[in-house]
Amino acid sequence: MKKRKKIIKKEKNNTTGHRIFLTVVLTIAVVVLPVSAIEFFYVILTNSAKKNPRVSSKIIQPCLDKDCFASKSGELLTSKFLSLPSFFPHPSETPFSPLFVPSPTSTPVSSSQASYGYCLNVPVLFYHHVQPYSLAKTKGQTALSVDSDTFDNQMEYLASNGYSTITAEKLITALLTKTSLPPKSVLVTLDDGYKDAYEYAYPIFKKNNIVANLMIPTGLIGGADYLSWSQLEEMSKDPLIYITNHTWSHYSLSGGNAAKVHTEIETAQAQLEQHVGKRSMVFTYPYGSFNDLSINVLKEDGYLGAFSTLPGTLQCDSYIMALHRTRVGNSPLSYYGL
Numbered sequence: 001m002k003k004r005k006k007i008i009k010k011e012k013n014n015t016t017g018h019r020i021f022l023t024v025v026l027t028i029a030v031v032v033l034p035v036s037a038i039e040f041f042y043v044i045l046t047n048s049a050k051k052n053p054r055v056s057s058k059i060i061q062p063c064l065d066k067d068c069f070a071s072k073s074g075e076l077l078t079s080k081f082l083s084l085p086s087f088f089p090h091p092s093e094t095p096f097s098p099l100f101v102p103s104p105t106s107t108p109v110s111s112s113q114a115s116y117g118y119c120l121n122v123p124v125l126f127y128h129h130v131q132p133y134s135l136a137k138t139k140g141q142t143a144l145s146v147d148s149d150t151f152d153n154q155m156e157y158l159a160s161n162g163y164s165t166i167t168a169e170k171l172i173t174a175l176l177t178k179t180s181l182p183p184k185s186v187l188v189t190l191d192d193g194y195k196d197a198y199e200y201a202y203p204i205f206k207k208n209n210i211v212a213n214l215m216i217p218t219g220l221i222g223g224a225d226y227l228s229w230s231q232l233e234e235m236s237k238d239p240l241i242y243i244t245n246h247t248w249s250h251y252s253l254s255g256g257n258a259a260k261v262h263t264e265i266e267t268a269q270a271q272l273e274q275h276v277g278k279r280s281m282v283f284t285y286p287y288g289s290f291n292d293l294s295i296n297v298l299k300e301d302g303y304l305g306a307f308s309t310l311p312g313t314l315q316c317d318s319y320i321m322a323l324h325r326t327r328v329g330n331s332p333l334s335y336y337g338l
C-alpha cells in the first residue's frame with residue numbers, strides 16, 4: 001500500500017513536470033519564435049538594403065556648410081557641361097577644395113629637391129567674389145565672397161609688409177628658366193570674371209598697387225553678374241592686371257574628350273586675343289579639374305603653365321601644368337601663412 005502511494009506520488013510529480021515543460025515550450029513557440037523570426041527577417045532586409053545601391057544611394061550625408069553645398073552643386077553643374085556648350089554658356093559657381101592653411105612662408109627660396117625639380121616657395125592666393133558682405137548675403141554668395149573691406153585690408157597688408165605681387169607669367173618664366181624671383185613674391189588670382197572684379201577688386205588693386213591675375217571663362221563675359229568685355233578690355237590695358245585662359249564655358253576639363261577640350265581652350269584663347277589683344281600662355285583649370293589628356297592638349301596648344309586648386313605654396317617645374325593655390329577667405333592673411 002505504501003509502495004503504491006509512492007508510485008502515485010511519483011506519477012503526480014511527473015505530470016506536474018510535464019505540464020511545466022509543455023508550458024515553457026509553448027511560451028517559446030508563441031512568444032520568442034515570432035520575435036526571433038521578425039528579427040531574422042529584419043537583419044536580412046537591412047543587409048540587403050546596405051548591399052543594394054538603389055537603397056544605399058538614398059543615404060546621403062547632408063551638407064553642414066555652404067562650401068560643401070557649393071561643392072555638391074559643382075558636381076551637378078559639371079555633369080551638365082558634359083554635352084557640347086550652347087551658344088551662350090550657363091553661368092556657374094565654382095566649387096572649392098576645403099580651406100587649407102599653408103605653413104608659414106617667407107622669401108621665395110629656390111629649392112634643389114631632386115624629386116620635384118626646380119622649386120620656388122610662392123603663395124598663389126585665389127579668390128572669387130569681392131564685394132560687401134551685405135551684398136554677398138543678398139545675392140546668396142557669401143560662401144564664394146570675401147568682403148571688400150576685408151579684401152582691402154588683405155591687399156594693404158601685402159603692400160605694407162614687403163610682398164611683391166607678380167603675374168602668373170613671371171612665376172612660370174622663373175620656373176622654366178630656373179631663375180629666382182623678388183623676395184616675398186606672391187600671386188593674387190581672381191577667378192571667373194565676376195563683375196565685382198571691376199566694381200570692388202580693381203579699385204583696391206589700384207589703391208594698393210597690387211598686381212592681380214584674372215582667370216577668365218570667356219563665354220560667360222557679358223552675362224548677368226559677369227564683367228563686360230569693355231570692362232575687361234579696360235583692365236587688361238593696366239599693367240597691374242594679367243589675364244589667363246579659364247576655358248570658354250567654365251568647363252571641367254577632365255570630363256571631356258580631346259576635341260571638346262581643344263574647343264574649350266582654343267575658343268577662349270581666340271576670344272581673349274580678339275578682345276584683349278594679348279596672348280597668354282597660362283591656363284587655370286575650372287573646378288581645379290584636370291587629367292593627363294587636358295595637360296597634353298594644353299601643351300599641344302602651346303601653354304607653358306597651369307594653375308590647379310591643389311593646396312600648397314611650393315611651386316615646382318616638375319608640376320608646372322598643375323601649380324598649387326591657396327584659397328583665401330575672410331581671415332587676415334597671416335592666417336594663411338603670410
Ligand SMILES: [Zn+2]
Pocket residue numbers: 094191192246250285286287
Ligand atoms: Zn572658375
